[in-house]
Amino acid sequence: MIARPPRLPHRLLATALVAATCGAPTDGFAAQAATAPQLRSDPARRVFATFATGRARPSRxxxxxxxxxxxxxADAGPGSLRAAAAAASxxxxxxxxxxxCSRITLTTGAIEIDADTLTLTGPGRYQLSLDGNHRDRVLxxxxxxxxxxxxxxxxxxxxxxxxxHVGAGGCIASAAFLYLDDTTVRNCYAGGEGSYGGAIYAYAVTLDNSTVSGNVAKGVHEDAGTAAFGGAIFTYVLDLTASTVSGNRAVHEVRDGRTSYDIGGGIVTIVGGNVRSSTIDSNYSEGRAGGIATFNPLFLSNSTISSNEAADGVGGGLFMRWPSTLRAVNSTIAANRxxxxxxxxxxADGSALYSTIVHGNAADADEAANLQGRTPLTIVGSHDLVGASDPALVLPADTRSDDPLLGPLRSNxxxxxxxALAPGSPAVDAGSxxxxxxxxxxxxxxxxxAATDVGAFEQGAPAAAAAVPGLSVRFAVLLAGLLGGLAASRLRASSRHRAAAGRLPQDR
Structure with a gap:
């Protein structure tokens, strides 16, 4: 079996954890924070801030x-975005x-925003692009x-x-709470001895109906070991709703005799967070955690983790570093390696799976293709389909290992x-x-x-009830939760009526 991963394999990981500490500062904490990577030499203006205590979300x-x-x-001058940002309070x-126009191309560097709280509103992500021109960050x-x-x-x-020095946030670097709504962040790059977020570095990242794709975090140094944390996003607090993180990479420049620590091809989150109705797919790490690496609890609901790869490490889809735990509800984790x-x-003990598919993943010979643990662990939950996993993991008593007959990852x-679930899938009507x-x-x-399907996809469900015109994606999801009981009750009644009348083939 694979050797236990080291707790602190690279000094840059220690630097990251310093900034993530949420307890009261100590003398050692202050000394380390003083040497944390900075965007500017002025300590008051660095993006890698000293977070001595937990931070409440600011009101918007x-x-x-x-x-x-x-x-x-225009890049600058009266009426430009740069001029508006400089004037903003x-x-x-x-x-x-x-x-x-369809594009603002920055030719004189990133737009620096001094206001604590600010909103940028565009016409739609398919109508207008802010282009860093491969010269500097964008924001x-x-x-x-x-x-x-x-x-x-x-x-x-x-x-x-x-x-x-380290690179951080190839497109957006912020010490604050970052909210992206109907926004795409793509084709960004951050490189250095350490790289934190190929596209985004922020204290907290919230995505609603947004996409982060095709970004690279790269460890590069001639004479030292390197590290890359989060091909797309490095953050302390994560919150995704109806969003996609796809095709990002955490990699390093190969140097003879030099080590690298690459983690989180898609995302690294220190404090953990929530992933709802979202897809994390096709991300790649040359080390561990192809999809998401988290150091604290992660909640996964109605979401898909697919086709991510950790080329030379553990956790193709997810790397739950001690003491983090996973709670996955009505989700699908498949085709990762x-x-x-x-x-x-x-x-760590304390993870749970409810009505979740973990199947069709891959690992090296003699290792577990699906779930694997560092020590004997117990996972609670029910109504799951889980493929071959580490025998040291105790799964819920009703867990089944049947092939769920998943279709390819695509727009459904x-x-x-x-x-999607193919006809005859054992996941149909077998969930909770x-x-x-x-x-x-x-x-x-x-x-x-007859019942909920296992996984993120409900076979045969009509699309008519999906649209909620005029509501933000986040509000629609929250409303969905509130209406869940009523909707389920009506659908069960409808199901009983169909059963009594004889179900037609097109119903499934």
Whole structure:
């Protein structure tokens, strides 16, 4: 079996954990934090801030203090985004929604935002792009509040640190709470002795109906070992809803005699967080955690973890570093690969699986293709389909190992891709709905037929109930939870009626 992973395999991991500490500071903490990587030499303006205590989410004003319009797509000058950002005060909104151009190309460096709390509003992510031109980051926000980006594409950012410095947030670097709504962040790069977030570095990251794709975090140094943390995102607090993190990479420049520590091809989150109705797929780490690495509890609901790879480490889909735990509800973890624990590597007791598929993952010979643990562990839950896993893991008593007959990862309706259930799948009507979810990952009814299906996809559910016009994705998901009981009751009644009348073939 694979050797136990080291607790602190690289000094840069220790640096990351220093900033993640949420308890009261100590003298040692302060001494280490003083040497943490910085965006600026001024300690008051660094993005790698000293987080001595846990931080409450700042309020975002429902009405902005001032709306600053952007009237042209120039890099700088009157009416430009750069000029509006320089003039903005706390709680302002910068409005780009009236622009008729499709791209703002930055030729003189990143846009630096000094306001603690600011909103950038575009016409839609398919209408307008902020392009870093592969010269610098796109947005820098060394502040304490909240940065919100709506209706934009952020792309082609580049941060290459030299010497013993680190790269961070190739497109967006913020010390604050970052909110992305209807936004795409793509084709960004961060490199250095350590790299933290190929696309995004922020204290907290919230994605709603957004995509982070095609980004690279790369460890590069001529004369030292390197590390890459989060090909797409490095954050302390994670919150994803109806979003996709796809095709990102945490890699290193190969140097003879030099070591590397690459983790989280998609995401590294220190404090953990939530992934709801989202897909994490096709991400790659040259070390461990192809999809997500977390150091504290992660909640996975109505979501898909698929086709991620940890090329030379554990946890193809998920790496649950001690003391983190996983609670996966109505989710699908499939087609991931790692040296061991192809689906997930779990190091602490306390994880749970409810109505979840963990199947069709791969690992090296003599290692567990699906779930694997560092020590004997017990996982609680019910109504799961789990493929071959580490015998040291005690799974829920009713766990089945049947092949769920998953279709390929593709668009099956809704904002994210999913694995459909083929006809005759043992997952159909064999699950549970412990959290009272109204909808499946796509936004289709969560309970259809005799019972809930296992996994993120509900076979045969009609699309008509999915749309909630006029509501934000996040509010729709929350509303779905509140309406779950009523929706389930009506669907069960409908199911009983169909059973009494004789079910037609097209019903399934």
């Amino acid at each position: 004003p429902s009405v902005p203090a001032t709306v600053l319009p952007v009237t042209n797509c 706390d709680n302002d909104e910068i409005d780009l929604s009236q622009l008729t 820098i926000h060394p502040a304490d509040g909240a940065l919100t980006v709506k209706g934009l594409t952020i792309e082609n950012g580049h941060d290459r640190a030299t010497g013993f 790692a040296s061991a624990g192809g689906a997930a590597w779990i190091e 309706g809704g904002p994210t891709r999913t694995h 709905n412990d959290d009272g979810l109204a909808f499946d990952q796509r936004g289709f009814p969560r309970v259809y037929g």
